[in-house]
Amino acid sequence: MPTTAGAPDLPGALAETTALAARFPGQIDVLTGEQATRQAVLDRLPTARWTHFACHGTASLTDPSQSQLLLADQPLTVLDLTRRHLHHAQLAFLSACETARPSAQLTDEAIHLASAFQLAGYRHVIATLWPINDITAVEVAGSIYAALADGTAPAAAVHQTVRNLRDYLPRAPSVWASHLHTGA
Template identity: 50%
Template sequence: MPRHGDPLLVDPPGQPRHLPHQPTRATVLDRLRSCAIAHFACHGDRFPEDPSRSKLVLHDHATEPLTVADLMRVRLDHVRLAYLSACRTAYQGRQLLDDSVHLASAFQLAGLPHVIAALWEISDSVSSSVAGDLYECLAKGRTDGVPDTDRAAYALHYVIRKLRQKHFDMPST
């Protein structure tokens, strides 16, 4: 849940492709300058042969992709948490086992202290549920409603354990 006033970029289905709030490379890089939490609910695309080309599949990904290389060139010290709800955003593949070049590490190199990302494919329904529970956990006990991003690791651990208890017979959920 973004804080009140945090920028929100959406890609509404069936809408014209020139809306000012669509998630494009330029709008995302611009909005990252003013947010504390960056939550991406989109697809990720990885390039095992050249991990620096791995990208978030935004509105203009075919012509102007937001890649690992782009993120490694920016400083985002004010952003406290990136939540990458996109498949394989923390997966480096088997070709480069001793490297950790992927979207999650690119956000860390850009200065973010907390990054949540996926090692494998994730379902939309489970992903949505985990995100809701995580943000609820981050805001728990806060009178101002602002998520405490310094509790991200604890909150994710708590939420995943809760999910595992619910789906103990499905470890890949």
Template identity: 35%
Template sequence: MLEDSFPKTVILSSPTVESVFENMSTCNIGHFICHGISVPNDPSKSGLVLSSGTLTLGKLSQKYYPNAHIMYLSACSTAEVSVRELLDEVLHLGTGFQLVGFSHVVATLWEVENREAGRVAQGFYERIRGDGKGYLGERVIARALHDIVKKQRDKQADDPLAWAAQIHFGP
């Protein structure tokens, strides 16, 4: 789906932490489909599980990506804050990707089911490509996520766990 929408897509089928860092240096859209882990008492150890280990918030915070624009984290708990003492802190993978240069981040508040997460992601990319202004237009990213989540909500109003996990961070 991503290759159809974005012809210059590079897919890392068994990404390592190193290959991710290398590829993020030249990308403006990133998308992860993997397991995410949240470490409530030490958010710097929260991360994305890759083939060579975990891309932690601590490792990520050492980088900066000037070409970055959109990061879509289709992984569980990438925006989760579950420790009572840290509820007023916004330290998780979603904001970590913002800190390293991605102005827009889509992240998840809890575990997501693959099929539902895939539907939301597909609708999101269809909307940012079909907007006519391009994905750099004002409010296109937030609006795209809002529209697809609303569509999923209308289909499954009685099951918010299926549609309400993805949130947008950014302008």
């Protein structure tokens, strides 16, 4: 979603999509802009082993089940995802803000978008704890997918990427510490 009504533009979303299509030619089914409706996304999830969201995300700190990814028409919520049973799901990459942010009231309960993707069936979820920079999101996604294409496991790909960013920007943990992997 490079453009979302009522939210700042994300030019990095288009850059992420373009890079994915170049890295995995003929294997990418892209929904962008007005095509990325809630229903279109829900219809595609059952056949997608990997899914990548480059959009705005918001965590509801008072009602975590209403945390959402902003799409063209309606948001995709935690509740939408937990009602799915995706048998072929392997990796969900949530390149959006706050996709693993826990509730302010229930910090010991992991109800957020990342856990919802896991409940839906994704074995590996890459998510963020707080708002992320659009340019950094493109770099992180590119580095992680390069490692995945070389056969690196998802958790190791995230770890390697975060360590590289930490080495480059040791005094800026807000840039590199947000990304995490959950799963088996």
